[in-house]
Amino acid sequence: xARAIDRELKRGTLEMIxxxxxxxxxxxxxxxxxxxxxxxxxxxxxKEGTLYPVLYRLEKDGFIEAxxxxxxxxxxxxxxxxxKAGAKELELLQNDWREFTAIINQLLDTEVKTK
Amino acid sequence: MSEQNEVKRYIEQVMSNIxxxxxERERIEADLRAHFQEALAAGESPxxxxxxxxxxxxxxxxxxxxxxxxxxxxxxxxxAFGLDLAVMIVGASVLGxxxxxLMTRLPRDIVGWEWIPAVALGxxxxxxxxxxxxxxRTCRAAAGAASSSNxxxx
Numbered sequence: 001x002a003r004a005i006d007r008e009l010k011r012g013t014l015e016m017i018x019x020x021x022x023x024x025x026x027x028x029x030x031x032x033x034x035x036x037x038x039x040x041x042x043x044x045x046x047k048e049g050t051l052y053p054v055l056y057r058l059e060k061d062g063f064i065e066a067x068x069x070x071x072x073x074x075x076x077x078x079x080x081x082x083x084k085a086g087a088k089e090l091e092l093l094q095n096d097w098r099e100f101t102a103i104i105n106q107l108l109d110t111e112v113k114t115k
Numbered sequence: 116m117s118e119q120n121e122v123k124r125y126i127e128q129v130m131s132n133i134x135x136x137x138x139e140r141e142r143i144e145a146d147l148r149a150h151f152q153e154a155l156a157a158g159e160s161p162x163x164x165x166x167x168x169x170x171x172x173x174x175x176x177x178x179x180x181x182x183x184x185x186x187x188x189x190x191x192x193x194x195a196f197g198l199d200l201a202v203m204i205v206g207a208s209v210l211g212x213x214x215x216x217l218m219t220r221l222p223r224d225i226v227g228w229e230w231i232p233a234v235a236l237g238x239x240x241x242x243x244x245x246x247x248x249x250x251x252r253t254c255r256a257a258a259g260a261a262s263s264s265n266x267x268x269x
Contacts, residue, residue, distance in 0.1 A: 047167070048150070
């Protein structure tokens with residue numbers, strides 16, 4: 001089994017991933033976790049306790065909006081959706097990430113000269 | 116323990132480690148409760164759902180780490196200083212008042228209060244001391260012995 005992705009690395013990219021997931025449609029907390037698990041597999045498993053603080057931060061920054069909806073069975077569900085500012089932020093983050101990974105890949109592919 | 120109780124207890128443990136304004140606490144509690152309700156409705160066992168969330172301390176730490184530390188402005192700090200000063204003045208005044216009352220109301224001649232240090236020092240100390248009466252007898256006996264020896268010498 002592949003080594004799980006470093007916790008700090010996951011934490012650093014979680015905002016971007018959540019914005020990306022919400023760019024498709026609005027989702028509720030548990031749904032976000034389940035989708036992450038489906039697409040990210042075991043390597044991207046995160047403690048769910050880390051999810052809500054990140055969502056709070058995104059909401060505070062105006063990148064996402066939340067609304068409560070009570071289902072027929074009486075269970076309240078909180079949906080999150082991307083705002084315009086969030087869409088712009090996602091674009092910036094994605095560009096940064098692509099540039100960053102390109103540089104890292106370049107560095108990793110560079111042959112290191114040894115004496 | 117029922118499923119609901121287990122989750123309820125977990126949320127209570129998380130909340131006991133969250134030190135935030137009431138509105139923020141309500142929001143966190145509502146989100147956690149809704150999350151667990153969804154997990155249980157999806158067929159997860161409470162144990163699995165709780166394990167995936169992390170320990171209550173970890174979850175609380177994550178929430179607390181998001182709480183921004185705000186620098187208090189000049190007027191807030193001045194108000195806090197004023198409050199501290201007021202508390203110190205009131206405390207010193209109360210202590211001064213108590214001291215004044217004790218000084219003016221307590222009798223200067225404290226005859227009858229000797230038992231207080233005796234009790235404080237312990238009864239063993241006072242019991243080991245010879246009583247006034249017995250020590251008087253000893254003195255008188257010593258004086259009598261001295262006077263009889265003087266008479267014999269003469």
